[in-house]
Amino acid sequence: xxxxxxxxxxxxxxxxxxxxxxxxxxxxxxxxxxxxxxxxxxxxxxxxxxxxxxxxxxxxxxxxxxxxxxxxxxxxxxxxx
Amino acid sequence: xxxxxxxxxxxxxxxxxxxxxxxxxxxxxxxxxxxxxxxxxxxxxxxxxxxxxxxxxxxxxxxxxxxxxxxxxxxxxxxxxxxxxxxxxxxxxxxxxxxxxxxxxxxxxxxxxxxxxxxxxxxxxxxxxxxxxxxxxxxxxxxxxxxxxxxxxxxxxxxxxxxxxxxxxxxxxxxxxxxxxxxxxxxxxxxxxxxxxxxxxxxxxx
Numbered sequence: 001x002x003x004x005x006x007x008x009x010x011x012x013x014x015x016x017x018x019x020x021x022x023x024x025x026x027x028x029x030x031x032x033x034x035x036x037x038x039x040x041x042x043x044x045x046x047x048x049x050x051x052x053x054x055x056x057x058x059x060x061x062x063x064x065x066x067x068x069x070x071x072x073x074x075x076x077x078x079x080x081x
Numbered sequence: 082x083x084x085x086x087x088x089x090x091x092x093x094x095x096x097x098x099x100x101x102x103x104x105x106x107x108x109x110x111x112x113x114x115x116x117x118x119x120x121x122x123x124x125x126x127x128x129x130x131x132x133x134x135x136x137x138x139x140x141x142x143x144x145x146x147x148x149x150x151x152x153x154x155x156x157x158x159x160x161x162x163x164x165x166x167x168x169x170x171x172x173x174x175x176x177x178x179x180x181x182x183x184x185x186x187x188x189x190x191x192x193x194x195x196x197x198x199x200x201x202x203x204x205x206x207x208x209x210x211x212x213x214x215x216x217x218x219x220x221x222x223x224x225x226x227x228x229x230x231x232x233x234x235x236x237x238x239x240x241x242x243x244x245x246x247x248x249x250x251x252x253x254x255x256x257x258x259x260x261x262x263x264x265x266x267x268x269x270x271x272x273x274x275x276x277x278x279x280x281x282x283x284x285x286x287x
Contacts, residue, residue: 004155011148011201043200051200054193061182061190062156 001070004062005032008055013040030070032059041076082144082205084136091118092131099135111136141206142166148201149173149214152194158183170211171202184216188223191216192251224257231261234283235268244284249274255281 002023010016018037023030036044045052056072063070083103089095092114100107118131138144146164153160153175160177175183184191195214202210213220238245247258255272258281262270270283 004152007151007155008197008201011204012197046196050196054196057185057190057193058152058156058197061185062158065157065179065182 001030001059001063002032005034005055005059005072009034009036009044012043012051014043015040028069030068032070032072033075035075038077041074045074082136082138082147084134086132086134088130088132090130092133095131095133096135099133103135103137105137109137138205141202141210142171144205145171145173145198145202149194149198170213172213174215174217176217180216184219188219191219227254227257228261231258235262235265238283238285239267242285244282247281249278249280
């Protein structure tokens with residue numbers, strides 16, 4: 001699931017090298033965190049969260065096939081997200 | 082998108098070799114320098130080879146097909162993506178297993194894939210790209226279902242003689258309903274509300 005998020009986030013970013021994706025698996029849920037260059041936050045989140053919500057829907061569909069629950073969060077230093 | 086990594090004595094050498102392997106023009110290639118390289122003593126001892134990654138677009142349609150295929154593969158779905166360029170719209174069609182999951186509830190997953198593909202392709206082509214995503218005839222089936230809904234609502238409105246407000250719907254769905262009703266002599270349609278709350282209203286013609 002990490003590769004999926006990484007691929008999409010890098011494709012959306014101006015600075016793909018600075019996109020970092022971390023996957024933490026707890027018992028019943030997997031948490032995926034995306035970090036990126038500050039100027040790319042808007043690209044990955046999108047207007048009114050359109051992009052990040054689309055990424056979440058895509059991940060959810062993929063996770064459902066494996067009976068998994070995955071949440072995707074964008075980590076920003078400021079309050080854009 | 083064809084991609085290759087290549088080493089050479091200098092960055093220029095590596096790029097030239099990579100472009101040759103890909104069989105394209107250097108002007109159209111996207112170059113990423115992985116290692117600048119160092120010339121060693123006398124150009125031999127202790128030097129480090131330069132390394133580059135060169136990618137070459139195979140046209141917007143083919144790039145779009147490959148990107149969507151890559152995403153579906155990473156989602157763990159076994160699919161085949163076809164592409165056609167129709168009147169400037171990149172028209173992608175998905176076939177395969179798990180179509181229900183790929184489409185999602187009321188087409189939501191399909192819509193999400195379309196939402197992320199637009200800016201990704203826009204970046205590659207340098208201009209606004211219109212993408213249409215279809216899952217093995219799903220959109221046509223959905224349009225037919227919406228047209229049937231339009232007709233049912235129109236009949237009801239004529240019968241009760243009062244206007245009827247439908248649940249909130251996305252613009253694309255409302256458009257299908259408007260088109261289906263535009264030539265109906267007995268009813269007319271309009272939209273009201275804002276954003277996610279925008280609804281279609283079917284009213285009797287007076």
